[in-house]
Amino acid sequence: MTKLTAEQVLAHFESLPRDQKQLVSSQIFHLKKSALPRARHTKSRKNISQIEVPTASFEIEPQSYGFLDISTKQVSAKKRSAGSYTLLMDDELIEFEKGYLETHEDLWMLKSLVGSHVVMESLKRTKQIDDVFVESLVERHGGEFFTDQHQNYLLATTSQLFESKFGQLKVVSPLDALKKYGLRKMEEANEKNYSKI
């Protein structure tokens, strides 16, 4: 059990964002009275500076300072947009923000395109699924795509058959394909060789 001074606790409290301060305040309210330093009423004429300053002791891990284990490191303090939520995935708290993916259940398309192991390894580091995450993986691992001259079809490969149907194919970077046509079309083109766009 680690003993902390009141100054240490107050210093940490002051550094918290407002919503966390409110959370802590409600927690302290519910602490047992015995856990708080008691005011000492004495007839002694001792100078207060000579009185030993009581310390607050909390029977918890030192780094949580007695607060609920909702670390600001894990949960973003920024204002959430519609369609954003936190989910538990493989024992990790992951922040999801809607964009290229409507919900986290659409993650399979990204996994299908760049590989499950690539997605999950990256998620362990970033703990965030958003457009930046998707773009970063597609740009690095998405491979080349192609379109016909009229951009009616997105293709994941070339062949004599496709060139006889469409003429010369245009190369499209994976990031451009993502921004113009979306992840669903890219996944379909990858799985089935081509997709109508």
Place this chain on the structure above:
Amino acid sequence: MVLTKEQFETLGPEVFPCKRRIDKGTFRGIIKDGEAVFEKGETVLFNDFVHNITASGLPDNIINLAVDDIINSSPLVGKYLWVIDKSGLKIIPESTPNPAVTRKMVCHTNITGGMPALQGGELWFGEDNRVYVNNKSGRYGADTDVQEKAVIAYFISLGLEAVQLPF
């Protein structure tokens, strides 16, 4: 005879899944010893759900769709994945669940168990008793005009009125 020599030659060569794309450098997955590495569930042979049309004719429970729907919407319900390998033409409904893979549905390698095949694609059965066929398969899809025509010819040789779907 399942396939004549000429049919085998025009449909082929026989390839391991995604080999045609590996040879062109357009395969995105992991390659080991020149062959694609798949998720475990992608090479499970769904024997209970695969129907061999060459051996047994059309299955009893095929789903027939309006031709307009087939051409305009390519619906998932009623869509079959097809593969031609040395034992003939085999089909499986694409909506057959496969919880062991990312896509949660079967793919062409669930028809072959990851073994070589000649061609693959998608098909629908129309209310007009025709079979509407394309070559959409990243694993075994046609590379040439000759192969595309050979596919339709093979379907016809089985007594099916096959129609090549436009791109």
